[in-house]
Amino acid sequence: MNREDLKKAVIAKIDANRDRIIEAGQQLFARPELGYKETFATDFVASEFERLGLEVEKNIVITGCSARINADKDGPSLALMGELDAVICWEHPASDSETGAVHACGHNIQVGVMLGTAIGLIEAGAAEHLDGRVTLMGVPAEEYVEIEYRSGLAEEGRIKFFGGKQELISRGLMDDIDIAMMIHSLDLSADGRKILVGPQGNGFVGKRIRFTGKEAHAGAAPHEGVNALNAAVLAMNNIHALRETFRDEEKIRVHPIITKGGDIVNIVPADVRMESYVRGRTTDGILDANRKVTRALQAGALAVGAGVQIRDIPGYLPLLRNRELDECFSSNALSFVKEDEIQDGASFAGSFDIGDISHIMPVLHPLIGGVRGNIHTRDFHMEDPELAYIVPAKAMAMTIIDLLHEGAGKARGIISGYEPKMTKDTYLQFMAGISKEINFGKEPLK
16 A cells, blocks of 8 residues: 555544544543552553554553554564653642642643554554554653652662653663654644644753751740751752853753741741752753752851752753654644644753653654643643644654655664764763762751
């Protein structure tokens, strides 16, 4: 079957399964779960894979699942991903009443698109005409939240990294993958766009911070205490004073929160905890800003005679684009949207954990409209299911056909022409170098 006939057959099957695809996304939306806790999502997505006649591997990274189309074929190997986890936003009207979890980032839509793409390729019989493999991955833990919980998993030896895709790399689950692909939802309506290809995003380092002081009665004898909360507040002001030193082109973002400010009001706080990211556009810029932030935290402790423990945790690497993949997706998307509704390239200060994979292999990561409201906020909601789910499923399936049809020549060309920023080994070494603990004035200073 020629390429265009394959595409037409796949489009017809996706249209025929429109309600099934959207319902899959809605099922996940109704049961939001946080990272490494996605038990419902794992079981649900695994059952959908099995419904397509695929052999499924479950709990690939504590949670998550995978299945392979054309498992016995040679040729290039593509990974099509959908993220399973939700974000925490208590203010969202659909948030879980116990956890605050909600799919206010559209990960449920990603999974629907992944399933829609698979339905089209398999039920249209297109997969048998492709000269390569497609691994479907329901990936856990993209949102970098609940740092204390994930630290516990790491201490138990259950994970090495806090992000799901980092764990995929570490565990060797990306070793036989040549190209990684997924979509992400975003409100593009302000510019009249429907699709954005080639986004680039910041990377970051995560920080867990604990200031230690000395308790005392806050009313009767505050002079006998060392106020760890004052140390934390001073540290945050120190960080603010650094902002003029961050280069504009690096897009540095530092946004700490206090997760514990003390125990009770009438005791001088002796145990105060913070979490923060240090984001930036390049790895060098991130590391430079991170050194400054560490110094600011130490200065806050020094000022009041407190101690501070600073744990640096590998975050995500900046997201890199692959123009050949972007152009292939765009050319297929033109079957459904106008040329001026596709934006080429954009710079984001937020972070995506597929950025880590983009340093090792070519990555396709378009942003798709059909939603309204800023991500991670109470305002995020579905507006146009056709654009959000069905259009990207069709465009992604057509892109996979272009890559793997007729000897997979297009995929082979992209793979051979790609120059990785890191190998798997250098990536793991880099991430290991970020992990460290600094204890400054471990006991309250005299």
